[in-house]
Amino acid sequence: MSKFIPLLAIACSCLLASFASSSTKHATDTLLSASEVLKVIQAQAEPPPQATATQEVVPPFSAKDRETLILNAFNEARGEGKKGIKAVLGVTMSRVESACYPDTVTEVVYQRKQFSWTSQRGTARTLASAARIDSSTLRKIQTIVDDYIAEGAKPNRSLLYHANYVKPSWAKSRQVKKVKTIGKHHFYDLKNC
Numbered sequence: 001m002s003k004f005i006p007l008l009a010i011a012c013s014c015l016l017a018s019f020a021s022s023s024t025k026h027a028t029d030t031l032l033s034a035s036e037v038l039k040v041i042q043a044q045a046e047p048p049p050q051a052t053a054t055q056e057v058v059p060p061f062s063a064k065d066r067e068t069l070i071l072n073a074f075n076e077a078r079g080e081g082k083k084g085i086k087a088v089l090g091v092t093m094s095r096v097e098s099a100c101y102p103d104t105v106t107e108v109v110y111q112r113k114q115f116s117w118t119s120q121r122g123t124a125r126t127l128a129s130a131a132r133i134d135s136s137t138l139r140k141i142q143t144i145v146d147d148y149i150a151e152g153a154k155p156n157r158s159l160l161y162h163a164n165y166v167k168p169s170w171a172k173s174r175q176v177k178k179v180k181t182i183g184k185h186h187f188y189d190l191k192n193c
Helices: 006-019 024-045 049-057 063-077 082-097 103-109 127-150
Strands: 159-165 174-180 185-190
Touching: 024 049, 063 082, 063 103, 063 127, 082 103, 082 127, 082 159, 082 185
Parallel strands: none
Antiparallel strands: 159 185, 174 185
């Protein structure tokens, strides 16, 4: 609405100038034209409700957060299919929304002792190093991440996961509950978070 007021003032000024310099019949014609112009101005000043709703659903992602999501999916789930990769992305976003974890993708992924690749040698730390390891898989993951972001980057219920070939001590805790297995990963809920 704030955009509408200056536009309305301009339209009224034009209308008054036209009225002052024209005959009554011409001014009436101008009034009809001005009325139509005002409708167009008002329609352009107020975005359609669905555009606003879509913008509110998709969280803002910095280029760094997007790159971090790609690197995390590449290092954590590159052997998985689309569903497994999206499940790992969902855990990352669940942590971003949880009061028990940091507030951004980058802070969540690089939080100490959360994702093993961030503290191990030989892992892809940049998109360039990921491309050297497996450029085809990197392109696939970039597409999945971009689609995931475009779809609203929805979190899933899980805050924890691990590969099926490891047995972390936390998985036996009463604070966690296994909720699903996708590909080679087990996913867990964390109570009180």
